[in-house]
Amino acid sequence: xxxxxxxxDMSTALGSVPVPSPVLTASxxxxxxxELEPFTDLAAIGAVVTKSVQLRPRSGRPTPRMAETxxxxxxxxxxxxxxxxxxxxxxxxxxxxxxxxxxxxIAGVRVEDFAELAARLRGVPGxxxxxxxxxxxxxxxxxxxxxxxxxxASDVVAAVRAAADPAQPIYAKLSPDVTDIVSVARAVVxxxxxxxxxxxxxxxxxxxxxxxxxxLGGITGGLSGPAIRPVxxxxxxxxxxxxxxxxxxxxxxxxxxLDALQFVLAGASAVSVGTAVFNDPSALxxxxxxxxxxxxxxxxxxxxxxxxxxxx
Amino acid sequence: xxxxxxxxxxxxxxxxxVQRTVEVVGARPVDAYVELRLAAREIAERAQPGQFVAFAVxxxxxxxxxxxxxAISTVGDGVVTVVVSAAGPGSTWLTQRRxxxxxxxxxxxxxxxxxxxxxxxxxxxxxxxxxxALVGLAGQLKAAGHEVAAVAGAASAxxxxxxxxxxxxxxxxxxxxxxxxxxxxxxxxxxxxxxxxDCGVVYACGPMRMLQAVADAATxxxxxxxxxxxxSMACGIGVCMTCxxxxxxxxxxxxxxxxxxxxxxxxxxxxxxxxxxxLTWDVVGADAMGVTRP
Numbered sequence: 001x002x003x004x005x006x007x008x009d010m011s012t013a014l015g016s017v018p019v020p021s022p023v024l025t026a027s028x029x030x031x032x033x034x035e036l037e038p039f040t041d042l043a044a045i046g047a048v049v050t051k052s053v054q055l056r057p058r059s060g061r062p063t064p065r066m067a068e069t070x071x072x073x074x075x076x077x078x079x080x081x082x083x084x085x086x087x088x089x090x091x092x093x094x095x096x097x098x099x100x101x102x103x104x105x106i107a108g109v110r111v112e113d114f115a116e117l118a119a120r121l122r123g124v125p126g127x128x129x130x131x132x133x134x135x136x137x138x139x140x141x142x143x144x145x146x147x148x149x150x151x152x153a154s155d156v157v158a159a160v161r162a163a164a165d166p167a168q169p170i171y172a173k174l175s176p177d178v179t180d181i182v183s184v185a186r187a188v189v190x191x192x193x194x195x196x197x198x199x200x201x202x203x204x205x206x207x208x209x210x211x212x213x214x215x216l217g218g219i220t221g222g223l224s225g226p227a228i229r230p231v232x233x234x235x236x237x238x239x240x241x242x243x244x245x246x247x248x249x250x251x252x253x254x255x256x257x258l259d260a261l262q263f264v265l266a267g268a269s270a271v272s273v274g275t276a277v278f279n280d281p282s283a284l285x286x287x288x289x290x291x292x293x294x295x296x297x298x299x300x301x302x303x304x305x306x307x308x309x310x311x312x
Numbered sequence: 313x314x315x316x317x318x319x320x321x322x323x324x325x326x327x328x329x330v331q332r333t334v335e336v337v338g339a340r341p342v343d344a345y346v347e348l349r350l351a352a353r354e355i356a357e358r359a360q361p362g363q364f365v366a367f368a369v370x371x372x373x374x375x376x377x378x379x380x381x382x383a384i385s386t387v388g389d390g391v392v393t394v395v396v397s398a399a400g401p402g403s404t405w406l407t408q409r410r411x412x413x414x415x416x417x418x419x420x421x422x423x424x425x426x427x428x429x430x431x432x433x434x435x436x437x438x439x440x441x442x443x444x445a446l447v448g449l450a451g452q453l454k455a456a457g458h459e460v461a462a463v464a465g466a467a468s469a470x471x472x473x474x475x476x477x478x479x480x481x482x483x484x485x486x487x488x489x490x491x492x493x494x495x496x497x498x499x500x501x502x503x504x505x506x507x508x509x510d511c512g513v514v515y516a517c518g519p520m521r522m523l524q525a526v527a528d529a530a531t532x533x534x535x536x537x538x539x540x541x542x543x544s545m546a547c548g549i550g551v552c553m554t555c556x557x558x559x560x561x562x563x564x565x566x567x568x569x570x571x572x573x574x575x576x577x578x579x580x581x582x583x584x585x586x587x588x589x590x591l592t593w594d595v596v597g598a599d600a601m602g603v604t605r606p
Binding site: 029030031035036037038039051054056057058059060061062063064065066068070071072073075077078080081083217225226275276277278279280281282 | 328329330331368375376377378379402416418543544546547549550551552553554555556557567568573588589590591595596597598599600601603
């Protein structure tokens with residue numbers, strides 16, 4: 001992939017960190033970036049948002065882990081990954097050698113887990129920032145998901161902001177499975193989040209009509225893909241309206257440049273492309289080019305001018 | 313080689329994959345399946361036996377997002393041949409492609425079959441359309457001077473695959489069907505048990521239970537076996553993490569390994585067939601999932 005030069009200035013920023021493209025991978029949809037190298041110029045995209053890393057290596061859940069659904073999929077992987085040591089020894093140096101920016105997604109089951117991960121990532125070359133995956137069960141609250149409780153979500157974000165490298169922006173990744181996403185957004189911003197990633201998957205279920213049992217080993221799973229795009233767009237719209245100065249990394253079913261444009265117009269200053277990568281491993285470069293062309297056609301000289309345009 | 317194992321993990325392929333929009337140049341029903349021929353020169357030039365390709369299905373506006381991964385049967389003259397079994401809407405769409413249609417395909421993907429020991433007689437075992445994945449290998453082994461015995465099995469005669477192609481390449485071919493409608497009545501292991509003592513390596517592709525039976529038979533006789541597994545994949549390139557199964561690595565530790573990038577070819581004695589679809593405590597990282605030593 002070579003990014004096509006257009007007249008439109010596509011540069012943007014993740015918090016304080018400038019990036020050349022508003023198109024990023026989505027956590028959990030591009031592993032740690034390595035497998036996309038044959039298809040995508042990893043240094044040219046905004047950043048590789050890594051699969052969520054935890055303190056220890058995780059096997060993930062037993063199979064089946066995936067079910068195809070109308071315009072989407074349900075997944076229950078269980079955050080399989082090498083743990084922070086594996087990431088620091090293997091994946092992050094690999095990305096840094098190629099000039100790719102890593103936006104490291106961190107996850108845990110206790111506030112202290114998140115803080116320790118943020119501390120371990122301080123000053124690591126190539127780490128542009130952190131995405132805080134608060135859609136994890138909180139063991140200290142009988143497994144309630146952090147993202148569904150504004151207080152628990154704020155506790156995590158405050159602890160991460162305190163422990164993290166001041167030069168690394170932190171984005172809180174919000175779940176759409178809440179009554180009022182604006183109140184959660186406001187709470188995590190007050191706790192120190194530099195930006196918001198939205199949305200995570202929606203909780204879903206598929207039952208196999210032959211076995212008459214849930215299809216996935218993990219019973220429920222996260223719904224992603226174009227099926228959730230209107231939900232995601234609504235969330236971005238609502239939060240940008242309430243908090244217009246907070247940077248938003250928009251995601252949820254983006255498959256084309258025009259899909260990405262909708263998120264930008266709703267208030268996202270960057271977007272993540274997730275499930276579409278499974279369909280088209282070259283999606284990131286293609287979507288960047290399509291978005292640039294769409295902005296140019298509409299008379300925008302820069303991406304920044306278009307952010308939140310639909311509200312004006 | 314890890315102590316106690318007859319195989320080493322299959323090495324990665326020589327070339328990285330490409331994504332191309334290619335033309336269908338042949339579509340031929342073969343019993344229960346459809347053989348598709350694709351004008352995909354760059355994939356054909358890179359492919360090694362055991363690798364697969366991943367198709368986007370349903371056209372550009374389709375709501376079917378996940379790629380369909382299908383083993384490469386043969387490559388030659390810039391053409392990649394695959395055999396498709398219509399199972400769901402995506403694979404059915406593929407079987408409906410006609411010459412002149414174009415498809416978006418990624419490949420070659422996965423790790424190829426490792427080379428056999430020097431001078432070894434090879435036994436190739438294919439179940440159902442899995443036999444198609446062995447045709448290219450049979451040709452490569454014969455060209456390298458190896459003797460090749462092949463076994464093709466299926467539930468019934470119309471589910472057999474690539475028997476003619478294998479007959480043209482292999483020194484001997486045995487056919488088995490569950491219902492006796494072609495060849496001998498019974499499972500492939502009928503023929504495998506007879507041929508195995510004279511063979512120095514086994515390659516197999518087919519349903520999981522067949523792979524397990526063949527791998528177990530080979531391992532019991534001290535013969536290394538390599539199996540190409542068919543697990544449900546969403547992407548085929550290693551990013552979705554859905555196609556995992558428990559495999560013992562070169563360090564002796566079991567990991568949930570991706571069948572797309574760490575397979576689809578695994579040492580038959582390294583796949584923990586009985587534990588597929590479960591999580592046992594001795595898998596690396598199972599403790600973090602709350603599964604600990606009893």
